Amino acid sequence: MSSRIDEANREALERVLKSRPVLKTIAIARDVIPGMDENTLLHAGPPITWDRMSGPVRGAVIGALLLEGRASTPEEAAELAASGKIRFDSCHHHQAVGPMAGLISPSMPVYVVENETYGNRAYATLNEGYGKVLRYGAYDEEVLNRLRWMANTMAPVLKAAIEAVGGIDLKAMMAQAIHMGDEGHNRNKAGSALFLRALAGAIARNAPDAETAAQVLEFMAGNELTFLNPVMAACKATMDAAHGIEGSTMVTAMARNGTDFGIRVSGLGDRWFTAPSKVPDGLYFPGFGPEHANPDVGDSTITETAGIGGFAMAAAPAIVQFIGGTPEMALEATHEMYEITLGENEAFGIPHLNFRGTPTGIDIRKVVETGIVPRINTGIAHKEPGIGQIGAGLVQPPMECFIQAVEAMAEALG
Amino acid sequence: MSSRIDEANREALERVLKSRPVLKTIAIARDVIPGMDENTLLHAGPPITWDRMSGPVRGAVIGALLLEGRASTPEEAAELAASGKIRFDSCHHHQAVGPMAGLISPSMPVYVVENETYGNRAYATLNEGYGKVLRYGAYDEEVLNRLRWMANTMAPVLKAAIEAVGGIDLKAMMAQAIHMGDEGHNRNKAGSALFLRALAGAIARNAPDAETAAQVLEFMAGNELTFLNPVMAACKATMDAAHGIEGSTMVTAMARNGTDFGIRVSGLGDRWFTAPSKVPDGLYFPGFGPEHANPDVGDSTITETAGIGGFAMAAAPAIVQFIGGTPEMALEATHEMYEITLGENEAFGIPHLNFRGTPTGIDIRKVVETGIVPRINTGIAHKEPGIGQIGAGLVQPPMECFIQAVEAMAEALG
Numbered sequence: 001m002s003s004r005i006d007e008a009n010r011e012a013l014e015r016v017l018k019s020r021p022v023l024k025t026i027a028i029a030r031d032v033i034p035g036m037d038e039n040t041l042l043h044a045g046p047p048i049t050w051d052r053m054s055g056p057v058r059g060a061v062i063g064a065l066l067l068e069g070r071a072s073t074p075e076e077a078a079e080l081a082a083s084g085k086i087r088f089d090s091c092h093h094h095q096a097v098g099p100m101a102g103l104i105s106p107s108m109p110v111y112v113v114e115n116e117t118y119g120n121r122a123y124a125t126l127n128e129g130y131g132k133v134l135r136y137g138a139y140d141e142e143v144l145n146r147l148r149w150m151a152n153t154m155a156p157v158l159k160a161a162i163e164a165v166g167g168i169d170l171k172a173m174m175a176q177a178i179h180m181g182d183e184g185h186n187r188n189k190a191g192s193a194l195f196l197r198a199l200a201g202a203i204a205r206n207a208p209d210a211e212t213a214a215q216v217l218e219f220m221a222g223n224e225l226t227f228l229n230p231v232m233a234a235c236k237a238t239m240d241a242a243h244g245i246e247g248s249t250m251v252t253a254m255a256r257n258g259t260d261f262g263i264r265v266s267g268l269g270d271r272w273f274t275a276p277s278k279v280p281d282g283l284y285f286p287g288f289g290p291e292h293a294n295p296d297v298g299d300s301t302i303t304e305t306a307g308i309g310g311f312a313m314a315a316a317p318a319i320v321q322f323i324g325g326t327p328e329m330a331l332e333a334t335h336e337m338y339e340i341t342l343g344e345n346e347a348f349g350i351p352h353l354n355f356r357g358t359p360t361g362i363d364i365r366k367v368v369e370t371g372i373v374p375r376i377n378t379g380i381a382h383k384e385p386g387i388g389q390i391g392a393g394l395v396q397p398p399m400e401c402f403i404q405a406v407e408a409m410a411e412a413l414g
Numbered sequence: 415m416s417s418r419i420d421e422a423n424r425e426a427l428e429r430v431l432k433s434r435p436v437l438k439t440i441a442i443a444r445d446v447i448p449g450m451d452e453n454t455l456l457h458a459g460p461p462i463t464w465d466r467m468s469g470p471v472r473g474a475v476i477g478a479l480l481l482e483g484r485a486s487t488p489e490e491a492a493e494l495a496a497s498g499k500i501r502f503d504s505c506h507h508h509q510a511v512g513p514m515a516g517l518i519s520p521s522m523p524v525y526v527v528e529n530e531t532y533g534n535r536a537y538a539t540l541n542e543g544y545g546k547v548l549r550y551g552a553y554d555e556e557v558l559n560r561l562r563w564m565a566n567t568m569a570p571v572l573k574a575a576i577e578a579v580g581g582i583d584l585k586a587m588m589a590q591a592i593h594m595g596d597e598g599h600n601r602n603k604a605g606s607a608l609f610l611r612a613l614a615g616a617i618a619r620n621a622p623d624a625e626t627a628a629q630v631l632e633f634m635a636g637n638e639l640t641f642l643n644p645v646m647a648a649c650k651a652t653m654d655a656a657h658g659i660e661g662s663t664m665v666t667a668m669a670r671n672g673t674d675f676g677i678r679v680s681g682l683g684d685r686w687f688t689a690p691s692k693v694p695d696g697l698y699f700p701g702f703g704p705e706h707a708n709p710d711v712g713d714s715t716i717t718e719t720a721g722i723g724g725f726a727m728a729a730a731p732a733i734v735q736f737i738g739g740t741p742e743m744a745l746e747a748t749h750e751m752y753e754i755t756l757g758e759n760e761a762f763g764i765p766h767l768n769f770r771g772t773p774t775g776i777d778i779r780k781v782v783e784t785g786i787v788p789r790i791n792t793g794i795a796h797k798e799p800g801i802g803q804i805g806a807g808l809v810q811p812p813m814e815c816f817i818q819a820v821e822a823m824a825e826a827l828g
Contacts, residue, residue: 179732180594180604181765190594193607200610201632204618205625213627218615317765318593327768351595351731352766354741 004413005267005365008247012266013342013361015242016250016306020116021234023168026126026159030106033094033123037106041065042091044102044299045257046272050081050088054258054294059137059385060101061088067134067144068105074139092253092264096123097236097299099228100135100381101258108147109155113170113233115241122237124230126150126158129223130389135298137385157216161202168198170234171347174308177227178348178358183316184231185300185309186323186377186392191227196220232299235306242266242361249409250342251362254305254374254397258297258381263401265364268412273405275398280380282393283324294383296395301376307345307360310375310394311337315350315358323377323392333375334359340366340374364409367402418827419681419779422661426680427756427775429656430664430720434530435648437582440540440573444520447508447537451520455479456505458516458713459671460686464495464502468672468708473551473799474515475502481548481558482519488553506667506678510537511650511713513642514549514795515672522561523569527584527647529655536651538644540564540572543637544803549712551799571630575616582612584648585761588722591641592762592772597730598645599714599723600737600791600806605641610634646713649720656680656775663823664756665776668719668788668811672711672795677815679778682826687819689812694794696807697738708797710809715790721759721774724789724808725751729764729772737791737806747789748773754780754788778823781816 030036041064043057053061062077065086071077080086091098098104103125110123128146132138162168173194180190200217207213220226243252248266255262262272277295284290303309313319314334317327334350337359344357362374373396380391444450455478457471467475476491479500485491494500505512512518517539524537542560546552576582587608588596594604614631621627634640657666662680669676676686691709698704717723727733728748731741748764751773758771776788787810794805 176603189590190604190607193604193611196614197607197610197635200614200635201628204621204627204631207618207624210618210621210624210627213618213624214615217618221611221614320765321769327766351734351741355735 004247005249008245008267009250009342009363012242012245012248012250015118016238016361017343017345018117019238019241021113021170021237022116023111023162023170023230024114025112025163026109026155027112029104029108029110029123032112033096033104033110035094039085040087040089040106042089042094042096042098042102042104043257044091044098044100044297045255046260046262046274047090048088048257048259052259054297055383055385056137056294056297056381057101057258059139060103060134062385063134063139063143064103064105066139067147068107091299092255095121095236095240097232097302098125098135099232099300100298100379101137102299103134107151109151111230111233113230113237115237118241120237120240122233122240124233126155127223127225127229129225132388136381136388138388139386153212154216154219157203157207157212158199160206161199164202164206165198168195170230174231174234175347178308178312178315179351181316181318183309183312183319183377185303186379187316187319188227188231189224191231192220192224195227195230228300232302235302235308238306239302244269247413249364251305251364254301255299256296256301258294261296261397261401263405265405265409268405268408271408273401273408275400278395278398280378280393280395282380282391283322284380284391288382288390292382292390294381296378297381298378300378304374304376305362307341307358308348310377312348312350312358313375314353323394336372337375339370340372364402364405368406373397373399373402418661419663422659422681423664423756423777426656426659426662426664429532430652430775431757431759432531433652433655435527435584435651436530437525437576437584437644438528439526439577440523440569441526443518443522443524443537446526447510447518447524449508453499454501454503454520456503456508456510456512456516456518457671458505458512458514458711459669460674460676460688461504462502462671462673466673468711469797469799470551470708470711470795471515471672473553474517474548476799477548477553477557478517478519480553481561482521505713506669509535509650509654511646511716512539512549513541513646513714514712514793515551516713517548521565523565525644525647527644527651529651532655534651534654536647536654538647540569541637541639541643543639546802550795550802552802553800567626568630568633571617571621571626572613574620575613578616578620579612582609584644587612588645588648589761592722592726592729593765595730595732597723597726597733597791599717600793601730601733602641602645603638605645606634606638609641609644642714646716649716652720653716658683661827663778665719665778668715669713670710670715672708675710675811675815677819679819679823682819682822685822687815687822689814692809692812694792694807694809696794696805697736698794698805702796702804706796706804708795710792711795712792714792718788718790719776721755721772722762724791726762726764726772727789728767733791737808750786751789753784754786778816778819782820787811787813787816
């Protein structure tokens with residue numbers, strides 16, 4: 001049985017390593033995301049109902065309903081959300097991913113990423129920047145106006161620019177960013193600068209006027225998380241290609257909805273293995289502490305699932321200034337992840353480890369055997385809606401998810 | 415005597431560490447560089463006459479005379495250069511620095527960098543990119559047309575953009591780039607992306623039309639050495655502020671003219687201590703080898719003089735793919751440089767060394783005592799004019815320069 005699993009895992013890992021995610025264009029969610037309709041709202045993590053949603057996810061739902069014109073006050077929006085008329089579903093069920101609350105509503109523009117090796121696609125929204133933003137559950141006029149500007153002004157320009165440059169090879173750009181101190185999850189400073197660099201000329205050429213070009217460029221220049229969302233879609237397109245291989249014990253998704261932490265496994269179909277999401281450990285912004293923190297939330301753990309983020313910490317020592325710890329601990333984090341993964345991604349070489357590839361392909365068996373859970377970098381959301389990010393740090397996925405999955409695999413394989 | 419030197423060195427180092435170079439604008443060389451006139455050509459390194467110039471420097475002189483309209487053929491230009499009618503002088507004698515041949519002719523646009531702490535200024539040309547370029551001695555029509563476009567089209571847009579953003583704090587940007595895997599000499603990939611990011615919006619807003627904005631942005635995006643020249647001017651503005659402190663044994667300039675390697679020392683006035691320049695060790699582009707290489711050339715060693723470049727190798731492990739060696743050797747290079755320097759620049763923290771500052775302020779006494787010469791990263795020029803870069807690697811400055819300087823200091827101090 002072990003050799004049958006090993007063979008399945010070899011194939012699953014190979015599909016991860018051979019994937020080539022390319023950013024093709026930007027489109028409107030309702031036009032491209034399978035199964036998306038006017039009454040659907042997608043959210044991060046495993047499926048969850050309104051009554052169990054945490055503050056920031058509820059805030060983002062309220063904001064999305066206001067944005068869509070389905071309600072005119074937050075109270076109306078909350079009432080509609082609770083009415084049963086809105087279908088909530090996981091981004092992951094629709095080839096999509098979203099950071100933090102991960103809300104995708106029908107009118108939002110999304111990046112369209114294609115895995116050119118296997119032909120599958122993945123989608124992610126455009127990053128809103130810092131502070132009070134929808135993904136942290138904020139929904140005031142400033143937040144909604146920014147989203148409107150992004151949809152009406154920025155997205156068409158970016159779409160034209162992306163198409164004008166013939167798409168962006170995200171895997172190659174991520175590899176460069178890892179050589180430049182990014183880990184691709186909490187730190188996307190280099191990647192965001194490279195992304196801007198790749199598009200700047202085409203943005204100037206394709207904007208309706210100079211002022212619009214300048215505003216789009218300045219918005220991107222001011223947001224070092226610009227590249228996070230394309231990276232997440234790239235990781236999703238990669239891991240989806242490795243999903244559904246019978247007998248494989250490789251994790252293909254880790255995601256949190258702010259209440260539950262869930263994982264999916266290549267050989268275990270569409271089932272989620274869930275347990276309560278924990279509060280991250282990390283550095284808090286002034287005036288905030290763990291008592292204000294929401295349990296961990298977001299689909300951005302797709303980065304760790306694909307072998308970057310916390311797994312590539314050794315490439316990103318400067319991140320410890322943001323999430324706490326020392327550069328030595330960053331090296332150790334990556335070294336530890338080699339113990340629970342199936343292989344290494346040579347495309348993502350870590351310079352300080354002599355270009356050794358990042359640890360890639362979490363094996364649920366190794367997690368349970370070693371007792372080592374995946375290392376996850378994360379942002380920390382305030383537990384009340386409408387406030388936003390209050391820190392950044394590390395979070396431990398619950399071991400129960402991996403134990404459940406191992407048990408399910410044992411059952412499946414008889 | 416030793417305590418008198420130590421005190422002078424403390425002051426010299428303090429001036430380096432307290433310097434704050436800011437890019438203020440772009441201007442035409444003849445309008446801003448002190449002592450520049452229509453018959454002056456500035457070059458890299460210590461002073462040198464036409465008859466002793468190496469191939470790439472001669473090629474750059476020929477190109478500059480063609481560019482200035484002082485000759486209509488390369489032969490005419492060479493004749494004029496040999497006639498005695500052109501005054502050749504070191505960039506360093508005019509508050510300026512130039513990479514490789516380092517040619518600055520009167521009509522060229524230059525970055526204007528001000529050391530806001532001490533009020534002195536420094537100048538450097540705009541980087542031309544790779545391949546056949548003037549700084550490697552190429553002078554065909556393609557090279558000259560590019561320089562004309564840079565002067566007539568790019569420079570005015572960049573000037574307006576730099577002024578529109580209120581200047582650029584180069585020290586802060588260099589610090590960020592060092593956190594992103596640059597060492598600031600051979601690797602300026604992160605810095606160039608950050609520089610583009612800082613100016614992109616203002617370029618779009620200030621260009622005469624969208625196509626010009628796009629072309630300027632694309633030129634900068636295609637050149638990962640864009641940031642080298644502002645960095646060099648920043649280092650020059652920093653080291654000039656520490657020059658002229660009686661009794662100080664700190665090196666304030668290291669520079670090569672392609673024939674001689676020269677250094678200047680804070681307490682030893684304007685004198686150069688020179689010895690023959692060596693051929694770098696490194697990786698050659700396909701089809702080239704050491705037999706094609708010119709002796710080391712350029713003012714870019716001002717980066718190492720200021721404590722980055724080869725001294726910051728530990729921050730830039732990915733550079734070994736370009737210049738040879740291993741990431742381990744990169745760490746060792748920085749560790750070794752702590753042995754010959756007066757202090758550490760906390761502004762330039764190296765993440766993998768737990769943010770320890772780069773080794774800064776070369777002490778000629780320590781070099782002679784330890785036998786350790788400064789570590790220099792460099793590009794390799796073909797020895798014939800007009801060909802260009804053929805590799806990149808490391809070069810050893812001649813120990814004789816440091817011995818001469820120590821002897822001169824002993825004499826000066828009685």
